[in-house]
Amino acid sequence: MTVTDLFRLDDVRALITGASRGIGAAIAQAFAESGARVALAARTERATEDVAGRIGRSCGTEAHRVAGDLADPEVAPRLVDQAAHALGGLDVLVHNAGVLPTDPQGNPVLKPFARSTPEEWQPVVAVNLAATVALCRAAHRHLLESPRPSVLLVSSVAGLIGVPTMEAYGVTKAAQVSLARSLATGWAPQRIRVNALCPGWVRTDMTSVVHGDEALSGHLLRHVPMRRWADPGEVAGSAVFLTSPAASFITGQALVIDGGLSVPHGGLADLAAGPPDGM
Template identity: 40%
Template structure:
């Protein structure tokens, strides 16, 4: 299927590894001009080297509000427009809530909520002015159902879900679609502690009806479709991709 992404300009955050890298590479293979953003310049360059010349990089720390606010403008300065934004970057500090330092929450909210908000705001202005665009926010199943020892992460991803719905309703008439992916357990660095422990992995897989951890490429096609013009009547949707974990009784 042709996703009609040839020469579409898409900004992907957290694109140096895991889900972000996989999404950036597939978008490039579909013909998009991808701007990959993350903190690790070396890792970004490695991803760009696999992108067939269709991925450029921007080194950015999403805890820096000024830098975040200028990312979308930088993409437009470089390419003349911005057709898609994938807000993928995030952090997930774990810990017992009773003992957690408020500073951990502040950093989590800065990266997981404030940065996507600023990016959506800046990109959205350009999209409205140019006649449309698409935003995909990557949340988590913890944004749908909170998890113990991940209170801050759960709260931040829940905020991303509600932000998605609010922006979708506000911008639908402007031809800007805003949707959300809520992935479960994927084989990325975020699951490293589980993947490296046979006991933890066995217990984690036992909670998933599909009885396995997903590969990053299993989220990518849906992400690309939501960035594509083919999804022009899909907005405000939350797509849970977790092998049935959230839906089981």
């Protein structure tokens, strides 16, 4: 096997949740281009039609589609079993679907913790945490049958740093990192690798209220040393890497993809623009 072969996913059977758009769609496309056979999950089958069509045209492989609302506790095991049935087994679970708290119109709700409500926390805990647990639990028996099993949880840098007004989101994302570490340790004797990805600011529908607001976006990017948003494709490469043979001895890790946002800088990042007057 050459070093470039190590980064391929030939014939890997992968379920990718949240594959209708954003980071999940980019991961699905990258997996298919790397040789994987994919099952795409979103709330409706219609939602993954375009991504499946693109994969079919560009890679010549059929992308299977499964659907269900992961806020419903009965959906995760059904999606896993349907994907495993369609693919003839399961080698990789990528749980990428995730949500922020939203208002009834679907707009993100970012407000002080003390004013946050149980109704706002509940769907975030259901999709980002409870569904993660249920998907991993359901995938386990299929992964035991796989020659190269692994799990990848799309967490967030918000699970590693303090993000006021995003506590519900941050707590669930931190829990995904914790679960990845515990499962990696517990499942290592069964050869199942479990890792997490922690993206920073990525330009998707989820963050449109921020990247669509020039002033707010500019304010946030002041704290990103690379001073820009990531494109979803910049997360997808790391997803391929962590589930490929190139990462065969990597487990229990949280790979941060954030343009330097979480690098501790003690408030000195602004010095890059030049020392303040008098220094």
